[in-house]
Amino acid sequence: MAGQSDTVDYGGASGGWGSLRGIFETTAREMASPGALNTLRKQNKAGGFMCVSCAWGKPKHPHAFEFCENGAKATLWELTTRRCTPEFFAQHSVAEMRGWSDHDLEQQGRLTHPLRYEAASDRYVPCGWQEAFSAIGAELKATDPKSAVFYASGRASLETSYLYALFARVYGHNNLPDSSNMCHETTSVALKELIGSPVGTCVLEDFEQCDAIFLFGQNTGTNSPRFLHPLQKASERGCRIVTFNPIQEKGLTSFINPQRPVQMLTGRETPISSQYLQLRPGGDIAAIMGLCKAVLAEDARSGGAVIDHAFIDQHCTGFDAFRAKAEATSWADIERDSGLSQAGIEAAAQVYLRAERVIGVYGMGLTQHVHGFENIAMLVNLLLMRGHIGRPGAGICPVRGHSNVQGQRSVGIAEKPELVPLDKLAEQFGFQPPRDKGMTTVEVCEGLLEGRVQAFIGLGGNFLRAIPDQARIEPAWQNMRLTVQIATKLNRSHLFHGRVAYLLPCLGRSEEDLQSSGPQTVTIEDSFSHIHGSLGHREPASEHLKSEVAIVAGMAKETLPPNPKVQWDEWTADYGRVRDLIAETYPEEFHRMNERMFQPGGFYRGNKARERVWETESGKASFTAPDTLAATDVPDAEGRYRLITLRSNDQFNTTVYGYSDRLRGIEGKRDVVLINPEEMRRAGLVAGQRVSLIGDAQDGQARRIDALEVVPFDLPDGSIAGYYPELNPLIPLQHHDRKSKTPACKAVPVRIEAAA
Structure with missing residues (x-):
């Protein structure tokens, strides 16, 4: 069984001296610029700059060092003294670099000059900024706007995102996918439909008042380590933390x-989870159904004294159908699909029943499934049963991955026109915005395969490395007319290009952004809907860098016809004018934005669901009755495994800082497949053996990754795990959440093939 002593494991707790070692090793590896550690002291503080790593909230009263191991690594990575110059590109062809690892590409350092791709030499060569803007504008003018895609990663500021979305719509399309499409779009779709808000309802202060936290599919220690501080305080004051996760993650133990x-001196650990239930990948619907079934049974025994019937009658719809479904669902089916025992689920339900204020926390372990919508809907059901949405110390809390990915949606980066005040934009800027739906990330990939996408602009990120089915998409990528990548460092997406291609280097968030009106501030939104000003102080890595705002404006000026209401030069000169535009477009949420942006803890843009105002079709919060207990559509079969893709704690998204997954006890490698010892025995495998993973989606497409090392690990039966993005080629493009089209990177059907 999983959990045997011969599995790989990290003997220590999350944090501690290991975290400090990780920071100092990154400092040495990146040869970070002088003063980098002093820069960290200003990170996530009013008047300083906001971390480019995760989107966890920034407290009103920050710690002396308000950063975590991964946040420090992200800043040190940005402040490296390494430089990726035109001389580097003269020495290395694009074809050659395609054989390099993600780590080695980014280790070349900060990009220093604008570059264009030269087909004759298969190299990037330096060019002038105006040359680049003019060529990009000419290509976009010659391209049907509906065939162009403007992608945005989560790191771009609110100011840049607002102007980027405006550029796209004045140009003529809503093809504005962003990194949310790959991770939390399921949240945006599900919560909007069920409670009327596309984002979570909690704020940081709720974690000081809650009695219980139910946490699903989120690896705090690796993906949002600053979350460990409120979890530690909650645990110490007696709050019960119940975790559902296929993997025992150190940050949650x-x-x-x-x-x-x-x-630090005594090594005394704070226990985090009071109960830890290792369910099957894709077993969350069944597990939460079990919790709800136990609560309903207790309510029946108590004569209706457990469930908040008054709240449900006033604020909810669909409860009777949900209750009937839960009561009709057998414990045998729940145990089969969850991989958990009835006794274990009922013990967790007792924590829920004894708590007056419950927070439901989740990550991509819920969103990245074929039935991710149903995962989130079940968690909403659980919370609504006792009125745990819309009051202090309770609520639903999706943990966002990227620094401003939620904020981009707030200011117009959206492929869904109904989410954007298009009439207001038309009035402000004197044009007719397109009203047709744009493309999601999955639809962009489908369009590439069908030849419908002819231009791609990437505002940061590593799109081609982050998507599913990479082996199919990469060849199609090069059929495009135009590709433009805005970036700070080299990555794999830059090595696949259209017939015309530009690589444009931008400032990092920690660097001073000096425009004609003086140093500029940008803003970001955290996971709790709080807006923070960010002011960089470091000297830029190169005198040839431009800000993301200046790059977007430069391209737009050369693409769009003159419009006296669209003032790219003035907006570039003074970002405060952009914030005035945001406040005009979204007055309820962003009024007096310039005055409030450095408010300690950020200013709250509000959330109607937190006030129990449900902006849904019915005007109420919705219970739903799922038609499946499994979050995957691929049935179990002999020799078929459910693959979980995951990140190491030496990584952020596709950026690999190094090869130490300290919190899982895996060092010096990423080409691994994790599997429990009992499954190894049944499959005839031994530790250290090299195997292949074969995609088993039954769709006629061949998917295969070779030479992976077998590592014994504590996992549920029938499941295996390996690293993202290396295993993304095994994820079928059509393997996505049915409503949001978020790629289903969890419970991916695969088989193991031993080397001959």
């Missing part, structure tokens, strides 16, 4: 706080 000297 124990924590040593690097900012507590006594803990």
